[in-house]
Amino acid sequence: MKPGGCASSCGSSTKPDDTDPAVWEKIKDHPCFSEEAHHYFARMHVAVAPGCNIQCNYCNRKYDCANESRPGVASEKLTPDQALRKVIAVASEVPQLSVLGIAGPGDACYDWKKTKATFARVAREIPDIKFCISTNGLALPDHVDELADMNVDHVTITINMVDPEVGTKIYPWIFYDHRRYVGLEAARMLHERQMLGLEMLTARGILTKINSVMIPGVNDEHLIEVNRWVKERGAFLHNLMPLISDPAHGTHYGLSGQRGPNAMELKALQDRLEGGAQLMRHCRQCRADAVGMLGEDRGQEFRADRIPGEVTYDASKRNAYRELVAQERRDHVAARSEAIGLVKAARPGKAVLFAVATKGGGRVNEHFGHAKEFQVYEASPRGISFVGHRKVEKYCLGGLGKEAALGGIVAALQGIDIVLCARIGTCPQDQLADAGIRATDACAHDYIETAISAIYTAASGAPALAATA
Incomplete structure (x- = not known):
C-alpha cells in the first residue's frame, strides 16, 4: 500500500463505550439522535399537523418548493388515514426506514388529535418502527403522559431562548388557552412551558433533542445560556441550526434582511459549547414531509397520487x-x-478539516461531481469528529454551468483543507487546488475515518493503517 493510501478493517462491537446500554437501544437506529446511525438509517415525516400555536420570525409555512429542505415546508397535507397508506408504501420500498416523525408543518402537540391518530394507526401495522415528534413546546406539557403511553422515546423541542427579552425578537405572538399573547408576556409564557415540558420528558425517561436556530445579533451569544439551561434539565442533545433567511420565503427575517450565520460561524459557536449539553452536528433541517436518508429527500416519489389504491406492508x-x-x-x-x-498518536498534531463526498454507509463513495453535500470532519490530536455538513449545487450538470457550480462549491467549502471523494476530474481538482483546497480520490470506498487517518498520518510521517485483503 503506497503512503497516504487507504484501506478498511474489521471488528465486533457497535455500541460506544461511553453510552448507557438502555440509551443505546433507543438511539442506535435513529438517524437524528445518533450520528453513527445516520450513515445507515432513514427517517420519514408525515405532514398531518398543519395547525400551529406560535408565530416565529423565521417561519412561513405557506411556501413550498420541491427542492427546498426547510422545516415547516410540505407539498401536501395528509389525514391520518392517508399518512398510514404513505408510511406502508415507504416502509415496503425504503429498507433503511427506522423512524416515523411528525414535525408539522405546524406543531405536532397543538394538532394533537391528528398526531395521536396517525401514530395509533401506524403502530398497528408496523409495530417495530420508532415514533418521534417535533414541537415548539407550548402545548407539550399537556401531552407528555400520552407520549409515554404510546412509547414515544424521542421528542425534539425548538428552544431559541431562555430570556424572554430575547424571545420578543423572535416570536411576535403565541396562542394559548384560547387567547393570543404578544410581547414579553408571550415570550415568558412560552419559555415557562418549554422548560416544564422538558423536565416532564426527562422525568419519564423520554430522550429529548433541543433545536435552536442561530440568529446572528439576536440569540447567537445567548445560545450559550440556552445550552446550559437545557443540559441542567436533562436534554440528551442540543442541535444548533443556522437561520435560513431567504427573502423568497416571505418570512419576517427574510424580508427584513436578517442574515443567517455562515458555516464557520456556526462551527465556532458549536465549538464554544463543547463540554455543555451533547451537540448534534449532522442535522439537515428537514421538511415536514421528508423521506429517506438524512441529506436526501425522496418525498416526491411517494406523493399521495403516486401511491396505489391498495397497499400492503412487506x-x-x-x-x-x-x-x-x-x-x-x-x-x-x-x-x-x-x-x-492513529490520528491521536500522529505528529504534528494540528487540526485539519476534511469534506467528504458520501452516499451513506460511512464510506467515501460519492463522485465529486455528483455530490449535493459534503460531510465535514475534523482530525486533530483529540481524534476524528464529525462537525457538520455543507450543501452544494452538483458540479456535473450535463456540461452546463460547471464554472458557476464550482465557484459555489469553493465558497461552500470555506475553511476546508482536504476533500475526499470516490472520483474527481483533473479540472475541478486543479481549480480546488488554486483555492487552497486539496482534493483526492485515493481513498475511494474506504470508511471515512480510515481515509482521514491515512491522509492525516501520511502528512505527519506516522504509519498509516495497513492494507487488508
Whole structure:
C-alpha cells in the first residue's frame, strides 16, 4: 500500500463505550439522535399537523418548493388515514426506514388529535418502527403522559431562548388557552412551558433533542445560556441550526434582511459549547414531509397520487437490510476506533478539516461531481469528529454551468483543507487546488475515518493503517 493510501478493517462491537446500554437501544437506529446511525438509517415525516400555536420570525409555512429542505415546508397535507397508506408504501420500498416523525408543518402537540391518530394507526401495522415528534413546546406539557403511553422515546423541542427579552425578537405572538399573547408576556409564557415540558420528558425517561436556530445579533451569544439551561434539565442533545433567511420565503427575517450565520460561524459557536449539553452536528433541517436518508429527500416519489389504491406492508426488505447492515456497522466501529487511535498518536498534531463526498454507509463513495453535500470532519490530536455538513449545487450538470457550480462549491467549502471523494476530474481538482483546497480520490470506498487517518498520518510521517485483503 503506497503512503497516504487507504484501506478498511474489521471488528465486533457497535455500541460506544461511553453510552448507557438502555440509551443505546433507543438511539442506535435513529438517524437524528445518533450520528453513527445516520450513515445507515432513514427517517420519514408525515405532514398531518398543519395547525400551529406560535408565530416565529423565521417561519412561513405557506411556501413550498420541491427542492427546498426547510422545516415547516410540505407539498401536501395528509389525514391520518392517508399518512398510514404513505408510511406502508415507504416502509415496503425504503429498507433503511427506522423512524416515523411528525414535525408539522405546524406543531405536532397543538394538532394533537391528528398526531395521536396517525401514530395509533401506524403502530398497528408496523409495530417495530420508532415514533418521534417535533414541537415548539407550548402545548407539550399537556401531552407528555400520552407520549409515554404510546412509547414515544424521542421528542425534539425548538428552544431559541431562555430570556424572554430575547424571545420578543423572535416570536411576535403565541396562542394559548384560547387567547393570543404578544410581547414579553408571550415570550415568558412560552419559555415557562418549554422548560416544564422538558423536565416532564426527562422525568419519564423520554430522550429529548433541543433545536435552536442561530440568529446572528439576536440569540447567537445567548445560545450559550440556552445550552446550559437545557443540559441542567436533562436534554440528551442540543442541535444548533443556522437561520435560513431567504427573502423568497416571505418570512419576517427574510424580508427584513436578517442574515443567517455562515458555516464557520456556526462551527465556532458549536465549538464554544463543547463540554455543555451533547451537540448534534449532522442535522439537515428537514421538511415536514421528508423521506429517506438524512441529506436526501425522496418525498416526491411517494406523493399521495403516486401511491396505489391498495397497499400492503412487506417487511422483507427492511428485515434483510437490518441483517446486512449489522455486520457492516461492527466493521465500521472497529475501523473507526483504529483510525482515531492513529490520528491521536500522529505528529504534528494540528487540526485539519476534511469534506467528504458520501452516499451513506460511512464510506467515501460519492463522485465529486455528483455530490449535493459534503460531510465535514475534523482530525486533530483529540481524534476524528464529525462537525457538520455543507450543501452544494452538483458540479456535473450535463456540461452546463460547471464554472458557476464550482465557484459555489469553493465558497461552500470555506475553511476546508482536504476533500475526499470516490472520483474527481483533473479540472475541478486543479481549480480546488488554486483555492487552497486539496482534493483526492485515493481513498475511494474506504470508511471515512480510515481515509482521514491515512491522509492525516501520511502528512505527519506516522504509519498509516495497513492494507487488508
